[in-house]
Amino acid sequence: MPIIADKPDTKKFFDNASVAKRTKQVAYLVEQHDKAAMFEQFIKNSEKKQIVVLMGTKRKADEVSKYLKAKNIPATAIHGNHRAVQIEEAAKAFNASEINIVITTDMILKSLNLTNIELIVNYDLPRDAQEYFVRLSYVDEIGESISFVSTNENKTFETIEFMMKQDMPKEKVKDFFPTSAPKEVVSGQHSRNKKSRHSKKKARKDTKKEL
Template sequence: MTFASLGLAAPLLQALENLGYQTPTPIQKQAIPAVLAGRDLMAAAQTGTGKTAGFALPVLQRLAGAATPVGSNAVRALVLTPTRELAEQVHASFQQYGQHLPLRTYAAYGGVSINPQMMKLRKGVDVLVATPGRLLDLYRQNAVKFGELQTLILDEADRMLDLGFSRELDAVFAALPKQRQTLLFSATFSDEIRSMAKARLRDPLSIEVSPRNTAASSVKQWVIPVDKKLKPELFLHLLKDRRWGQVLVFVKTRKGAELLVSTLQAKKIPADAIHGDKPQPARLRALEAFKAGEVQILVATDVAARGLDIDDLPQVVNFDLPIVAEDYIHRIGRTGRAGATGEAISLVCADEAPLLAAIETLTKKTLEREEEPGFEPDHRVPMTNGAGQLVKKPKKPKVAGGRKPKNVPGNWVGFDAPAAGPARRTAKPVANAAGKPRGR
């Protein structure tokens, strides 16, 4: 099957040829005709399988066929993303695919001044990619209007619809026209999220091109058990011993990201961090430096788990396991993209055993464990069973009649006999404040 056979117009086919795209991926084969037909859609596929093109190409084609240009401050297609990095990535994809079309696209998100964004929106845009918070700021200041909106896309819908975004999404949905096309794309969908999504979509077509909540088969995954305090030393050892090139490292906290970067830089290893405390321009600079090869190690919190599209990234390391199991799939999906192979290594300490069990339950896969010589943990990571549950050690059988006293013979022989040894001492009287013995 070719992209032309999917019904895409010549300008889009030319852009795809320029990008070197030969044949559509499974998600694109199913999603593009459905979106062109105007259907609401819930599409699930593994990361790195071309989901963005699955909605961007048909949306651009539908917009290009409009008879009148977009109005002032108006938007005709809105893409909501959970992170700033993903907003930039999706916007860049729209620009690439629509390079031969007379359409205006823009990305708006927090962390930067709102004034240039308000100025840009005055002429109206065909496609706006935005994070929910900044979109609502723009809407409340009348900088963006939804009267001409035709299509709403939620990218990484599982994160967009979770509790952390529910209030913002409720406000956005209340402002949008009821007559619209709604598209939900993600790598993972929980049952709760599916129920929420179906309440907002009209007769949605559901597409799943891979088993739910699984990582790409092109990514080799394994776990290295290690004590928590030895994680930095182990990472440095692996980096040198295995001669890793560029590595994307995920940590749990912003403080942890900065500490690891400081450790690496002290060893003269080019490293930088992306996390929520960093200003957006600094985050973009760190990402661009990593893509350009100027930074060898990029340390990120889960703010970057979705939205980093880096060519030929060989390794992803989970320095800390994620709190939310679904984030593991998105983290390791930064490698092994577009048919390439990759490795995902997780450094796991005993405290993280429940998180590991949750990941294995979600993915229905028991991760292989490989201890690194010299870094065997003193605090063992509990094993899990095939269902990803922790295997508890069997309890010692109880002794009949209660707990057995120490140093008591098993047959009780001689227990009542007086103990051999020196005579029992009598307690000395305790003196009172006057120095005289008490109680005598």
């Protein structure tokens, strides 16, 4: 359903494709074991101040927070293992720009009420592709979103591109050198995979006929 914006004749839509078009997005292809090092270099290159990093698990949030602190990059992990008071204090500190990097999960982000997010980092893509667009809504028009896409996340990434009806730009992080090259994601593969599976079934049927 459209929401009326400031101008009387302007309607703002919040379907997946509309939100995606309004939000700057970039994908970085990287193997899982290189994500922390890539993120470290990205932060060193970036001018963004208020960053929210979304992880697949609480354990990983703690691990990446610890890694960044060891590299002299302050980062605060917030997740379900923390008390409500701790979570609330971290949210207030982020909104006041007293802390700049919050590492959390989708569930906790929905309860934080953060007001000045400049960048959403999809360190891990969500298991449910629809959740990606919920993440985008936190920076709709005013911020940006980047995604670190590993080989085992290719299928989810293809689904996200299919749902937003466009290819996501893919870039490389300056001065980052991976330990192994990630496999390229083929745009539009979502639909072609369906066709190829169908062809394989047909081929098997033909083989049976020959037998």
